[in-house]
Amino acid sequence: xxxxxxxxxxxxxxxxxxxxxxxxxxxxxxxxxxxxxxxxxxxxxxxxxxxxxxxxxxxxxxxxxxxxxxxxxxxxxxxxxxxxxxxxxxxxxxxxxxxxxxxxxxxxxxxxxxxxxxxxxxxxxxxxxxxxxxxxxxxxxxxxxxxxxxxxxxxxxxxxxxxxxxxxxxxxxxxxxxxxxxxxxxxxxxxxxxxxxxxxxxxxxxxxxxxxxxxxxxxxxxxxxxxxxxxxxxxxxxxxxxxxxxxxxxxxxxxxxxxxxxxxxxxxxxxxxxxxxxxxxxxxxxxxxxxxxxxxxxxxxxxxxxxxxxxxxxxxxxxxxxxxxxxxxxxxxxxxxxxxxxxxxxxxxxxxxxxxxxxxxxxxxxxxxxxxxxxxxxxxxxxxxxxxxxxxxxxxxxxxxxxxxxxxxxxxxxxxxxxxxxxxxxxxxxxxxxxxxxxxxxxxxxxxxxxxxxxxxxxxxxxxxxxxxxxxxxxxxxxxxxxxxxxxxxxxxxxxx
Amino acid sequence: xxxxxxxxxxxxxxxxxxxxxxxxxxxxxxxxxxxxxxxxxxxxxxxxxxxxxxxxxxxxxxxxxxxxxxxxxxxxxxxxxxxxxxxxxxxxxxxxxxxxxxxxxxxxxxxxxxxxxxxxxxxxxxxxxxxxxxxxxxxxxxxxxxxxxxxxxxxxxxxxxxxxxxxxxxxxxxxxxxxxxxxxxxxxxxxxxxxxxxxxxxxxxxxxxxxxxxxxxxxxxxxxxxxxxxxxxxxxxxxxxxxxxxxxxxxxxxxxxxxxxxxxxxxxxxxxxxxxxxxxxxxxxxxxxxxxxxxxxxxxxxxxxxxxxxxxxxxxxxxxxxxxxxxxxxxxxxxxxxxxxxxxxxxxx
Numbered sequence: 001x002x003x004x005x006x007x008x009x010x011x012x013x014x015x016x017x018x019x020x021x022x023x024x025x026x027x028x029x030x031x032x033x034x035x036x037x038x039x040x041x042x043x044x045x046x047x048x049x050x051x052x053x054x055x056x057x058x059x060x061x062x063x064x065x066x067x068x069x070x071x072x073x074x075x076x077x078x079x080x081x082x083x084x085x086x087x088x089x090x091x092x093x094x095x096x097x098x099x100x101x102x103x104x105x106x107x108x109x110x111x112x113x114x115x116x117x118x119x120x121x122x123x124x125x126x127x128x129x130x131x132x133x134x135x136x137x138x139x140x141x142x143x144x145x146x147x148x149x150x151x152x153x154x155x156x157x158x159x160x161x162x163x164x165x166x167x168x169x170x171x172x173x174x175x176x177x178x179x180x181x182x183x184x185x186x187x188x189x190x191x192x193x194x195x196x197x198x199x200x201x202x203x204x205x206x207x208x209x210x211x212x213x214x215x216x217x218x219x220x221x222x223x224x225x226x227x228x229x230x231x232x233x234x235x236x237x238x239x240x241x242x243x244x245x246x247x248x249x250x251x252x253x254x255x256x257x258x259x260x261x262x263x264x265x266x267x268x269x270x271x272x273x274x275x276x277x278x279x280x281x282x283x284x285x286x287x288x289x290x291x292x293x294x295x296x297x298x299x300x301x302x303x304x305x306x307x308x309x310x311x312x313x314x315x316x317x318x319x320x321x322x323x324x325x326x327x328x329x330x331x332x333x334x335x336x337x338x339x340x341x342x343x344x345x346x347x348x349x350x351x352x353x354x355x356x357x358x359x360x361x362x363x364x365x366x367x368x369x370x371x372x373x374x375x376x377x378x379x380x381x382x383x384x385x386x387x388x389x390x391x392x393x394x395x396x397x398x399x400x401x402x403x404x405x406x407x408x409x410x411x412x413x414x415x416x417x418x419x420x421x422x423x424x425x426x427x428x429x430x431x432x433x434x435x436x437x438x439x440x441x442x443x444x445x446x447x448x449x450x451x452x453x454x455x456x457x458x459x460x461x462x463x464x465x466x467x468x469x470x471x472x473x474x475x476x477x478x479x480x481x482x483x484x485x486x487x488x489x490x491x492x493x494x495x496x497x
Numbered sequence: 498x499x500x501x502x503x504x505x506x507x508x509x510x511x512x513x514x515x516x517x518x519x520x521x522x523x524x525x526x527x528x529x530x531x532x533x534x535x536x537x538x539x540x541x542x543x544x545x546x547x548x549x550x551x552x553x554x555x556x557x558x559x560x561x562x563x564x565x566x567x568x569x570x571x572x573x574x575x576x577x578x579x580x581x582x583x584x585x586x587x588x589x590x591x592x593x594x595x596x597x598x599x600x601x602x603x604x605x606x607x608x609x610x611x612x613x614x615x616x617x618x619x620x621x622x623x624x625x626x627x628x629x630x631x632x633x634x635x636x637x638x639x640x641x642x643x644x645x646x647x648x649x650x651x652x653x654x655x656x657x658x659x660x661x662x663x664x665x666x667x668x669x670x671x672x673x674x675x676x677x678x679x680x681x682x683x684x685x686x687x688x689x690x691x692x693x694x695x696x697x698x699x700x701x702x703x704x705x706x707x708x709x710x711x712x713x714x715x716x717x718x719x720x721x722x723x724x725x726x727x728x729x730x731x732x733x734x735x736x737x738x739x740x741x742x743x744x745x746x747x748x749x750x751x752x753x754x755x756x757x758x759x760x761x762x763x764x765x766x767x768x769x770x771x772x773x774x775x776x777x778x779x780x781x782x783x784x785x786x787x788x789x790x791x792x793x794x795x796x797x798x799x800x801x802x803x804x805x806x807x808x809x810x811x812x813x814x815x816x817x818x819x820x821x822x823x824x825x826x827x828x829x830x831x832x833x834x835x836x837x838x839x840x841x842x843x844x845x846x
Contacts, residue, residue, distance in 0.1 A: 044565075044593075048575055141722035142706075182597055185707045186684055189597075189631060196604055196634060199597040266716055321735050322716045326565065329712070333572050339810040343735030407592050447709065454706050455678050455722065 008355035012363055017060050020053070021360070024061040025367050028068020029375050032075070035082040035213045035394065036401010038205060039069025040326045047330055055338040056353055060360045062334060066327050067310050067364050070270060071115040071372065074303050075379050078107045080394065082213035086204055087270035087309075089436050090278040090302035092212060093159070097294035105380050106244070110296050111303040112372040113245045114252050118304035119365035121256035122263060122311030126318075127358045133264040133312070134319040140265050142455055143462045145448035147472035148265075152272055152441045154479040155279040156434040161292055167434045170425065174438020175445070177202050184443065185450045197410040206402035206411040207439055210418025211432045213398050217391050218423045224387045248300040251281045255301045259308020264315045266324035270306035271440050277305025283479075311361050318342050318354060551790040554614055557588040560777075561617045563602035565595045569731075569811065570775060573647055574618050576807035580798035598683070599623040600633050607635035610780040613787045616643070617778040622687055624827050625834040630685045637827055640778040643792050644799070645818030647808070648774045649729045651691050651748045652759065656718055657741045664746040664765055667725075670701055677703040680714040680723035685838065688714075688727035691748045691771040694837045698767050718742065729773065730756060731812035748772065754814075770833065774816045776823045792820065 011017070024046070031042035042065045050058035073088035078095030091111065098107040125133065140148075153171065160167020180191045181201025192198035245252075255277035262273035281301030282291045291298050313324045314331075321343030323329040335342050340350065347354055382390070402415040422432050456462035464470050558581065562574045571593060578589040594602035599620060606617045617640070624637050653664075661667045670677070677696065681688035684707045696703035708714040711728050718726045719741060730753065736742035747759050748771040762769045777795060779788060798804055799815070808815055818826065 048579075048591075051575075051579070138716060138720035141717065141720055184683070184709055194632075196597075196601060199631075200595075200601050267713055316716070320716065320719065321732070322712045322719075329565070336811050337572060337576075337807070341731075341735050341812075344739040344741070345735050407594050447707075451706050451708070454704050457676065457704060 004352050005355055008352050008359055011056065011352070011356045012359040016057060017360065017363075018367075020057050020061045021064045021364050021367050022371070024064020025068035025364060025371050026064075028065040028070075029072040029075070029371065031065065032069035032072020032084045032088075033379065034397055034401065035076055035080075035084055036205065036209050036398055036404070038085045039066050039073070039087075040085075040330075041404060042066075042069050043327050043330045047334055050334050051337055055335065055340055056356045056360065058334050058338065059331065059357050060364070062331050063310075063357075063361055063364050064367070066331075067115075067119055067307065067361075067368055068371075070307055070310055071112065071119075071303070071368060073306075074111040074115070074299075075108065075375075078111065078299075079104060079379065079382050080390070081216045082394070083208065085270075086208050086436070086440065087274055087306035088302070089208065089212070089271060089433060090159070090274040090305070091299055093292045093433065094295045094298035094302075097292070098296070098299070099383065101294055103294070104383055105376060106296070107299055108376045108380065110244060110248065110299050112369065112376065114248070114255070114300040114304040115307040116365045116369045116372070117252050118256035118259055118306075118308040119310055119368065120362055121253070121304075122260040122308045123358065123362040123365065124311075125260045125264075126311045126314055126361065127355075130315045130319050133260075134315050137265045137316055138320075139468060141466070142448045142451035143466045143469040144472070145267070145444060146452055147463060147469040147476070148268070149441045149445035149448065151472045151476045151479070152276065153437070153445065154476045155275050156437060157480070157483065158279045158282045158291070159275070159431070159433045159437065161431050163429050163431075166428075166430045170430050170432065171434040171438040174435035174440075175442035176438075177207070177435075178439045178442030179446065184447045185454075197408070200406075202414055202439070203402075203405055203411055204439060205405045206415040207418045208436060209398050209402050210415040210420075211422035211436060213394065214415060214419025215422030215426075215432070217395055217398070218419065220387055221391055224391060244296065248297055251285075251297050251300050252304045254280060254284075255304035256308040259305040260312040262305075263309030263312025263324070266316045266322050267444070268309075269325050269440075270309040271436075273309045274302040274306040275437060277301040277308075279479075283482075314357075314361065318346070318357070319344065321346075551786045553787050553790045554585060554587045554794075556614055557590055558585075559615050560589065560591050561602055561606060561615060562591055562593050563595065563599035563617075563619065563623070565593055569647075569649070569729075569813065570618055570620065572807075572811055573775065573813065576804055576811075577646075577795070577798060580801045580804040581794060583801070583803070584797055585794060598627055598686070600627050600631075600635075604634040606778075606780070607639035610639070610782050613779050613783045613791055615780070616791070618646070618775060619778055620773055620775045621827065621830055622773070622834075625831040626685055626687065626690065626838060628831075629835045629838040637824060639781050641781055641783055641788055642820035642823035642827075643777040643779060643788070643795055644820060645816035645823050646775040646777060646799075647813040648772060648816040649731065649813065650753050650772045651688055651727050652730050652733075652744045652753075652756070653692065653695070653725055653727050653746045653748070653762075654718065654733055654737075654742050654744050655725050656721055657736075657743055658721075659724070659743065661745065662743065664760055664762075667701075667745060668699055668765060671699060675701065677701060677725060678706050678723045679703050680706045680708055680717045680726040682711040682714055682728070683707055683709060687771045687773055687834075690834060690837045690841070691769055692725065692727045693841050694769050694771075695748075695762060695767055697840065698769075715742075734812070770830075774826075776816070776818070788820075 028042060031037045032039055043062050046061060046065050050061050070087055073083055073085035074091045077083040077088040077091040078099050081092055081096040083089045083092050095107050156167050156171040157164060181199055182189050189199045258277045259273040262268045278298055278301045281297050282288055285297055313328045316322045316324050317328045317332060323332045332342060340346060399412050402411045405411050425432055452462050560574045560578055562571050564570045574591045578591050582589040603619060603623050627633055655661055679692045706723050708717060711732060714726045715728060715733060717723045733742050737744055744759050746762050747753055748762055748769050750763055750770050752761055
């Protein structure tokens with residue numbers, strides 16, 4: 001055992017491994033940062049290239065792309081208010097606010113540190129407690145998933161901004177949108193109006209690009225003719241980074257743990273993890289009012305949350321052979337093509353390779369830190385691009401991105417529709433982030449709810465007799481009622497005074 | 498500020514270039530559908546001989562896969578694409594066009610009737626179950642089959658801790674009033690139909706639990722949230738070897754070479770034949786000489802060591818059928834599957 005680990009450590013640092021990781025992370029940054037191109041897409045595109053490589057080399061390339069892409073999403077979220085991937089949607093609110101205050105470089109750096117820390121954290125979890133975590137993840141049946149989704153939906157309260165009522169309306173609207181297409185349980189089509197394309201449902205990526213990127217492009221283009229005299233010179237000025245990092249260490253550790261936990265459960269994903277972490281950071285923060293208006297803590301939480309997922313999704317993949325999301329499904333394909341079927345047996349037959357992959361994941365994150373350092377300087381220049389040149393380029397990227405999800409123009413149309421929603425709704429005080437949350441969590445909530453009732457044959461008690469489910473439902477209850485309790489106690493206090 | 502403009506412009510330009518490079522990799526929908534006009538020259542020689550002279554392919558060949566990247570269909574298409582492009586002068590690309598159980602991509606090809614440079618990879622259910630479940634805008638008459646590709650049997654599996662060790666144990670539950678929950682990859686899919694058919698014939702009360710895809714169903718079985726699942730053996734063999742999952746029976750007419758001890762349902766008196774097999778299609782309007790040439794190219798690629806090695810690595814069994822046999826078998830399966838769907842009350846009509 002000890003020998004295997006020492007050998008794997010040696011293998012990881014082979015020059016070709018380092019080179020492949022370098023290229024993977026670099027490509028990941030680009031895929032993540034460009035709106036519409038996601039880490040998932042990058043990994044899928046990279047797959048055929050890896051067929052000719054050795055299994056470890058192939059995994060290094062894919063992991064580099066995956067981690068780089070998950071971090072890269074925050075770059076565009078912070079700089080141009082368009083999350084490159086769904087996982088960075090929680091970063092937008094605070095990231096862009098900070099960029100507007102001229103603290104883009106600080107925000108980018110914080111996001112980098114948080115991402116790298118969380119990546120290494122989850123890599124260590126994979127190395128040390130993967131079997132235990134995967135056993136726990138299997139406990140998640142339909143009732144547990146439903147309770148988790150409900151808990152997730154209570155986050156609408158913390159991302160709605162000033163108007164909770166309108167936030168809830170948008171969240172429900174998002175959940176409604178997610179019901180379009182084939183019903184996951186019965187196999188019948190809903191709200192498709194006989195349209196072949198709508199039967200496939202509304203894809204998350206075009207909806208995301210529309211809600212955030214297109215709406216922002218419309219907003220910006222309204223003022224594009226005004227020559228702004230202001231020089232964006234603050235991008236280079238950054239506070240002492242080590243001190244900033246230490247200040248948010250507690251949030252980062254907590255969010256990394258949340259990300260790792262969520263990531264180890266198949267079928268969840270980085271978007272949910274980043275929202276949960278953001279929510280928790282806001283709940284425990286002493287400066288709640290800063291959240292949504294440029295909180296460093298918010299960025300640290302969201303980014304640590306989504307990158308904590310990266311290592312953890314490998315847990316069900318490597319220990320059980322079950323991919324938790326599309327990225328790991330592609331990785332499973334890559335390993336299968338190499339003649340290796342991940343699962344309990346692989347740890348016995350190819351233990352050295354397994355450990356090389358795990359150490360590789362940690363190395364990928366270190367590479368991300370080094371590359372990120374230079375990439376930030378480069379990317380921060382985007383702020384210097386005049387709006388009249390930036391917008392057309394962005395628009396092209398948006399169209400290409402949403403087309404490329406499924407090679408269909410229909411998705412580009414979906415993007416435009418959501419662009420209009422994203423542009424108009426905020427004008428009337430309806431925030432769009434809860435809508436995204438609804439689209440992400442709606443299908444999980446619906447499917448698992450109906451599965452649970454099928455399993456229990458209609459007995460509603462299944463949601464409270466399963467302990468994990470009960471815990472999450474209680475947490476949701478607390479999360480909803482806490483603001484009211486506070487409100488009441490404040491009222492009492494003010495009456496006494 | 499001038500300098501900043503310039504740098505900004507370069508940044509944007511380079512990003513766009515990178516994108517363009519990525520784009521061309523996955524979607525080569527280049528226009529020019531009339532390239533095969535010259536093939537109309539009607540000579541009546543032996544097709545074998547003539548196909549040598551057919552001017553095909555004249556541009557990159559695109560294999561359309563109606564499922565997501567990374568799945569077994571996608572892997573098969575990519576392995577085949579690589580094997581084909583080794584033998585011809587043109588590139589072969591794979592386009593994933595996911596959605597609605599494969600029906601969207603299939604309908605698209607059926608409606609646009611592209612020339613033979615677009616090949617559609619499809620699976621049996623698209624033609625035998627989907628048309629019974631909903632209105633679809635295609636039928637097998639819109640296509641010509643090139644060849645069968647792969648065959649994946651479906652097995653019935655239970656958790657390693659389950660009290661049922663053999664199929665007989667499960668069948669014996671008949672009159673005990675046991676309620677079974679069975680998991681599968683999606684409503685109306687073959688694993689759903691196979692189990693529904695079996696429990697119905699065996700007189701066991703069973704509730705269907707639909708998951709989105711095979712993997713969630715397997716984890717539900719591992720976690721003990723359902724009693725049985727039906728799945729492809731390739732993805733669960735790991736767990737069978739580690740003792741976490743037991744395979745009780747196989748929904749094929751004959752036993753599977755790799756699982757010689759697993760009985761078929763037919764042996765036990767439940768004649769259910771359900772397995773997923775895949776094949777290649779081209780537009781109905783493809784001229785015979787082009788089709789023959791394409792068949793020749795594909796068969797050569799399928800015979801290559803490279804492709805054979807892939808099949809072995811990916812646990813896939815080749816499906817040795819020619820174009821006409823594919824259509825024939827589809828029609829057979831269509832009747833059988835349609836009947837089960839009707840019995841289940843899922844039928845669209």
